[in-house]
Amino acid sequence: MVRTPDHGRNVGLRWFSVMEDVPTTETNALLLLANSLYGGRLANAVSPVYKLTSMHIVKALTLLYICILQFLKYTLMKKIILLGLMFSAILASCSKNSVDQPTNPNPPSASQQDSAKYILIATRDQTLTTTLSCYNADKTLRWKKDSLGNAGHPGVLFGNGHIYYLVGYWDFTLGSSYNNFYSIEPSTGKIVWSILKSREHIVGLTLRNDTLFWAVQSNNSNYLAAYNANNGNLIWKSVLPAQGGPENLKIDGNMIYYFSAPLDISTNYINAFDITTKTVKWQHNVGPSIGNYPGIIAILGNILCFKNGTGALYAFDKNTGTVVWTKPGPDYNTPMVGNGVFYSMGPGYKLYEINSTNGNVISEIATGLYFTESQPFLSDSSVYISGSQATAPYSFVASRNVSTSALNWKTFPGAYLQYPVVSGQTLYMLKQAPMNIHLTTSYIMMLDRITGKVKDSIFVPGTEFSGVQIITASGKLLQQN
Numbered sequence: 001m002v003r004t005p006d007h008g009r010n011v012g013l014r015w016f017s018v019m020e021d022v023p024t025t026e027t028n029a030l031l032l033l034a035n036s037l038y039g040g041r042l043a044n045a046v047s048p049v050y051k052l053t054s055m056h057i058v059k060a061l062t063l064l065y066i067c068i069l070q071f072l073k074y075t076l077m078k079k080i081i082l083l084g085l086m087f088s089a090i091l092a093s094c095s096k097n098s099v100d101q102p103t104n105p106n107p108p109s110a111s112q113q114d115s116a117k118y119i120l121i122a123t124r125d126q127t128l129t130t131t132l133s134c135y136n137a138d139k140t141l142r143w144k145k146d147s148l149g150n151a152g153h154p155g156v157l158f159g160n161g162h163i164y165y166l167v168g169y170w171d172f173t174l175g176s177s178y179n180n181f182y183s184i185e186p187s188t189g190k191i192v193w194s195i196l197k198s199r200e201h202i203v204g205l206t207l208r209n210d211t212l213f214w215a216v217q218s219n220n221s222n223y224l225a226a227y228n229a230n231n232g233n234l235i236w237k238s239v240l241p242a243q244g245g246p247e248n249l250k251i252d253g254n255m256i257y258y259f260s261a262p263l264d265i266s267t268n269y270i271n272a273f274d275i276t277t278k279t280v281k282w283q284h285n286v287g288p289s290i291g292n293y294p295g296i297i298a299i300l301g302n303i304l305c306f307k308n309g310t311g312a313l314y315a316f317d318k319n320t321g322t323v324v325w326t327k328p329g330p331d332y333n334t335p336m337v338g339n340g341v342f343y344s345m346g347p348g349y350k351l352y353e354i355n356s357t358n359g360n361v362i363s364e365i366a367t368g369l370y371f372t373e374s375q376p377f378l379s380d381s382s383v384y385i386s387g388s389q390a391t392a393p394y395s396f397v398a399s400r401n402v403s404t405s406a407l408n409w410k411t412f413p414g415a416y417l418q419y420p421v422v423s424g425q426t427l428y429m430l431k432q433a434p435m436n437i438h439l440t441t442s443y444i445m446m447l448d449r450i451t452g453k454v455k456d457s458i459f460v461p462g463t464e465f466s467g468v469q470i471i472t473a474s475g476k477l478l479q480q481n
Contacts (some may be wrong), residue, residue: 114478115424118142118186118471120156120163121444123462130167131462132156134189135444139458143189149180156469158477159207160229161185162192166202183232186471193232204249204258211235213256215246222246224256224273238278246271250297250304252318255281257304259294268294268309272321282321286314295334298342300356305335305342313344315359325359338378339402345376351383353402365405368398373435375480379422379449382408386417386429397429399452409452415439419467419480422449428468431457444468 119135131146149167157164163184170177179202183192204215212227222245226235240246245260256273267288272281286294289309297306304318311329316322333345335354341362342354349369353362365383372387383402388394395416399408415436417429427449432442442465444458470478 114472114474114476116426116428116470117473119428119444119458120469120471121430121460122156122165122167122466123460124150124464125462128170132165132167132184133460134186135458139456142187145182145184145189145191148182151177155202155205156466156477156479157205157207157212158186158469158471158475160210161475162229163471164205164207164212164229166205169197181232183229195232203245203247206249206251206256208251213249213251215249215258217245222260224278226275236278238273240271240273241280241283245269248294248296248306250299252299252304255318257297257299257318259286261289265289265309270294270297270304270306270314270316270321272318284316284321284323287312291330298335298337300337300340300342303356305356307332307334307344313346313354313359315342315356324357327354327359334375336376336378339381343376343378343383343402345372349387351376351385351400351402363405365400365402367400368396368410374418374420377420377422377480378402382449384420384422384427384449386420388416397427397447397452399427399449408450411447411452411454413445413454417445421468421470421478421480423470423472423478425449426455427452428470430465430468432465434463 116137119137120132122130122132124130128150129146130149130151131144132148133144134142136142145165148165149169151168151170155166163186165182165184167180168177169180179195179198179200181195181198181202183194184190185192200214200216201218202214203217206213207229210229212229214225214227216223216225222240223237224240224246225237227233228235240260246258248259250257254275256275258271258273259268260271261268265288268286269283270286271283273279274281286308287310292307292309292311294309295307297304299305299318302318303315303324305313305315308314308329311332313327313329313332313335315324315326317324327346331347332352335342335344337343340356342356344352344354345367346352349367349372351365351367353365354360355362367385367387368389369385369387370390372385374386377384381401381403382399384397384399386395386397389396393412393414395414396410396412397417397420398410400406401408413431415431415438417431418435419430421428425448427447429445429447430442431439431445433439434442442460442462444460445454446456446458447453448455467480472478
């Protein structure tokens with residue numbers, strides 16, 4: 001039986017029961033004296049809250065002397081019994097350290113579970129060779145895969161224990177393009193399965209458990225397809241209404257939400273596709289694309305929210321397709337979910353905290369931005385922002401508390417950093433030469449998320465880059481929206 005601290009304390013006191021009239025405080029003093037003789041082992045048997053004075057210690061020493069004199073007067077049998085009780089109490093107290101301790105006294109904290117295990121980045125060089133590189137958390141290169149493609153913007157998913165990687169390929173001889181799709185084992189870089197030279201124009205990817213969903217756009221028809229994530233086998237295809245797209249897939253339960261549009265982009269539609277019935281449950285017009293395209297969909301409870309093609313925010317009931325609220329553009333950005341609300345960068349480069357059910361602005365956080373091309377990253381109660389201010393030294397990175405609007409820190413790294421992603425205690429960002437004319441090399445930068453100080457960096461070759469993507473120790477993929 002595992003003893004509670006009270007059980008242990010009673011065992012420790014039992015061998016003093018021969019002194020029925022000894023006050024409790026002096027008894028504890030005796031225990032503490034015995035504790036010092038046994039290297040602190042008896043500490044677990046004694047409550048740590050006793051307040052002892054020098055008078056108590058003197059009394060305890062006196063009692064100890066009396067106990068010794070009394071012990072000498074006992075018969076041999078009584079001495080043996082008393083010594084046996086003392087020895088049993090000491091053993092019980094000594095063994096308490098191992099019995100009462102949990103199996104894992106230092107379980108990993110939430111920040112340790114979300115710390116980076118692998119760091120991914122896709123790059124393309126001047127020869128149009130696209131490379132997917134995987135680094136360990138200590139910056140060492142774990143593996144890289146090159147010559148997998150040469151065109152398009154690579155897409156990376158992680159789930160079911162594998163990396164899923166989509167990259168385009170342009171055949172200069174034939175003058176046509178196709179897609180290559182790979183399932184990659186993250187620890188070794190081994191290709192588990194692949195679909196090569198697919199003529200399907202894949203415009204969206206999402207993953208649920210062991211099923212991959214592809215959105216395919218073609219001149220003849222558009223459709224959604226489901227593939228077995230373990231082996232790449234096709235499960236089903238479903239033709240969609242005759243509109244361009246589907247793009248920006250978002251899976252939630254048994255529904256896939258996506259955008260579609262005619263070829264002239266005269267308007268855009270938000271669609272809800274039921275995976276079970278393989279039909280579009282509802283569709284709604286969300287306006288044209290004017291200087292913008294519909295952004296990534298965020299879902300909180302029964303509300304889905306997104307930026308439309310005019311930079312306005314739309315919120316829908318995800319079950320019925322009913323418009324819940326809107327906020328006119330043109331300056332809103334992709335919404336983020338955190339602390340039970342939506343956050344979105346909006347007019348004046350302020351970060352707006354928005355009530356999900358009615359669209360009311362709860363608070364506005366001034367960011368100090370004059371220009372940015374990076375979506376903020378929200379982690380716990382802090383938001384991480386990068387961009388430029390109106391005056392020198394211009395480029396900065398900052399962290400603010402979204403609950404109080406207080407500035408946690410602000411740093412000027414001497415270059416424009418993009419795509420903040422927080423994992424564990426580290427803020428990962430990309431410093432790329434194409435965005436900084438004074439640079440000739442590019443790096444993944446690692447900053448302390450608490451102080452903003454640069455901790456380290458990883459040199460990454462190439463001329464074009466995806467954002468930094470992190471696979472955490474708990475098996476999540478963290479990336480920019």
